[in-house]
Amino acid sequence: MSDAQTLIENRPPSVAALFLERVAATPDAEAYRYPVPNPAGEGPDEWKSLTWGQAAERVYAIAAGLIELGVQPEQRVALASSTRIEWILVDLGIMCAGAATTTIYPQTNADESAFILSDSESRVLIAEDAAQVAKAVEKREELPALTHVVVIDPAGVETSDWILTLDELQKRGAARLEKEGELVRKRVEAITKDQLATLIYTSGTTGRPKGVRLPHDNWAYMAKAIPATGLVGPEDVQYLWLPLAHVFGKVLTSGQIEVGHVTAVDGRVDKIIENLPVVQPTYMAAVPRIFEKVYNGVAAKARAGGAAKYKIFQWAAGVAREYAKVSQDNFRRTGTASVPFGLGAKHKVADALVYSKLREAFGGKLRACVSGSVALAPEIGYFFAGAGIHILEGYGLTESSAASFVNPGEAYRTGTVGKPVPGCEVRIADDGEILLRGPGIMEGYHGLPEKTAEVLEPDGWFHTGDIGELSPDGYLRITDRKKDLFKTSGGKYIAPTEIEGSFKAVCPFVSNILVHGADRNFCTALIALDEPAIMGWAEENGLGGKSYAEVVAAPETVAMIDGYVKRLNEGLQRWQTIKKFRLLPRDLDVEHGEITPSLKLKRPVVEREYAHLIEEMYEGTREA
Structure with a gap:
């Protein structure tokens, strides 16, 4: 032992x-x-x-x-x-x-x-x-x-x-x-x-x-x-x-x-x-929304500094991602996070120009951040990793006392939630659901024995409701919530959170996004924009002095976001692509019950509230 x-x-x-x-x-x-x-x-x-x-x-x-x-x-x-x-x-x-x-x-x-x-x-x-x-x-x-x-x-x-x-x-x-x-x-x-x-x-x-x-x-x-x-x-x-x-x-x-x-x-x-x-x-520890906000804020600041400064930031962000991917891959294969000389030299320049300032903003002594609650978009994780801010993703639920998995220090892998904490057992059910057992699992739901029996087996295995994959060496990757997976009318399964996370990595203006398409013949999205980031962009693009709602409704804004949607679609399978989207007149928030206090999207609430926009996107289309 x-x-x-x-x-x-x-x-x-x-x-x-x-x-x-x-x-x-x-x-x-x-x-x-x-x-x-x-x-x-x-x-x-x-x-x-x-x-x-x-x-x-x-x-x-x-x-x-x-x-x-x-x-x-x-x-x-x-x-x-x-x-x-x-x-x-x-x-x-x-x-x-x-x-x-x-x-x-x-x-x-x-x-x-x-x-x-x-x-x-x-x-x-x-x-x-x-x-x-x-x-x-x-x-x-x-x-x-x-x-x-x-x-x-x-x-x-x-x-x-x-x-x-x-x-x-x-x-x-x-x-x-x-x-x-x-x-x-x-x-x-x-x-x-x-x-x-x-x-x-x-x-x-x-x-x-x-x-x-x-x-x-x-x-x-x-x-x-x-x-x-x-x-x-x-x-x-x-x-x-x-x-x-x-x-x-x-x-x-x-x-x-x-x-x-x-x-x-x-x-x-x-x-x-x-x-x-x-x-x-x-x-x-933080939730992904904080890292997304920091990333959007840094990008907006660089953009406000002029075309040259923004170009340097975009170059540095690309170097950071490449550096993180190569070093993590080499660590996995050889146990050393080495990178080729040319990439190391570029990284050193980018560090002096961009990353060092970012680390100072975090206080200058940050060894690691733990991210949990919802999935972090891998591209954002790689950006921070390459900039020397190591985000160790973890996983757990209220029912498992929060910490069931966490990425192990130097051996962390962006895009996974790491390995089980000592004492926690895991297995993947035939339908891909993650099951957990161990001393962190709840006693049950208060006064709800039937609800408890639905998720907790007599031998202690807890049904998380999340879908995931285990690597041969024990790293877990969450692919979606079981109840969030949907099937298009063409019979293709879609994992919406994966697409939503990819969009957050591509578009520095997004705050929240909901991908819809259950029983429909294509996918659509409701997109809420990050107010500070989009208002900064508006100032530079002839929309200064307008309200947030006016900026969001402006054809220039819609066209700019459309460019990011097209970029997202380039990396997706045909049936996953976003064919239409609508920008929301305000951001989603806790007060309106659209996100939980831990910043999880309440899909049914958002879909109900903006049903008219969803229907508008499918009007005149033939449902298979």
Whole structure:
């Protein structure tokens, strides 16, 4: 048995137990960094730190405060907040009280928030601010189990017996700990591995969200399995901005506790570019949309610098892709990432002109990025790889505690999600579906035994709903969601996400694209454009001063995008080609329910909303 396997098999029953071990081992080491906005609203934020010991003081006070409110082991405490230091401290406090966290995205509307609070029978809601509290107040009569609301930022909130502040909760907890110093330790020691730790509601692309039951053992396994991949070490600095309500964000907190490295926490997406040079992370996780935005932004900046500058960028992008493909291929065959002398010389010039500036924008110390949630277009992956920003794609689901596969360091392969993490088994079913088994797999869907039985076999194999291929040496490539695959009226199967990803690599102006064609005789696409990129282009092409909707509707814009669609079609099979497309009057967003908070496309919603545009594209055509 390998050292990694031994570590994983000898894991403690909970991350709460791991947290106590971490605090005892390195109480004075830095654990977290977080921003404190400038009170005047001008100038950069001030970043503060918490040691493991300081974090523990707050975590234990929160845990004891929840116990004081009457929260029992396995009872649910809901957390509706954006990613911030308090999210982590509260989640750890809930776990150390032996309770279970129900996560709610802050963007979730009042009806769906009420559904989650009711379905989970949450006893306490920890709400970020007045807006989150208002949702609970509006639906209070529908939530008889909810005994208290605790608010993190109390501005504009009237407190009462039912609503108290996080500061008050911590004070109550600290007072309780003065009388019962071992209260939290005893709760943690009583936690069993099968006890419920987290209830995460899948944002889902169809229907009501389902509560995924993840016991403490899932997170303890993840805490050991992630470091066992060699992905992180004690000297790392992680920049964590992903939604912690999503399993991908949450899993990153478990591995950190095991390793003890520093995590800088700030969920404000609009601050990422500003924060990177300040935080100077050595690694961070992101979703493909962020890399696409960076790529589009760099291309737009080069284009704004004039024809010569844009030509240099396009040349450098081509060199980066070629360099990454050749070096990865050579590494696979020989174990060394060597490239021919001529390509190496071109790469050196391109590095001085383009890549080095890109790396500086990421803080200059980035060793690797982990990308997950949806597939990254390989051409974008190769661009960043060639520029020295190594994107290690990974794969997992809420139902598998997020991290089932990840690309291994130097041996990573763009276009694949890597190899299984230690302890995770995989097999491909006859129809191409990926099946997983291991300690990361959920207990089941909350209160939905029939739905659980549909995806979880009695012997532990979980049906992911994704289609994929395994290479002879164990690298997994995801080709599509099983339910997203469609057949044209001519009987040809189409994997839309593959075409959509290819278009994102070809066109620097796209934000979202949906390929349609089920039971039709050809494929069409709905395309939403990236606002900053297209508005920059509009300024340079005689459309300055027009609104986004006007720019998108302009014949010049349609003609320009048509050029990119033609370029996409050159690399596709005849039956996959996009024959017609329509540009959407606005980008798709979470607020309109068209994408999930983890930035996955909700196909049925988009197809329903823009059905008139889809029908328009097929008007007058003969359906076979």
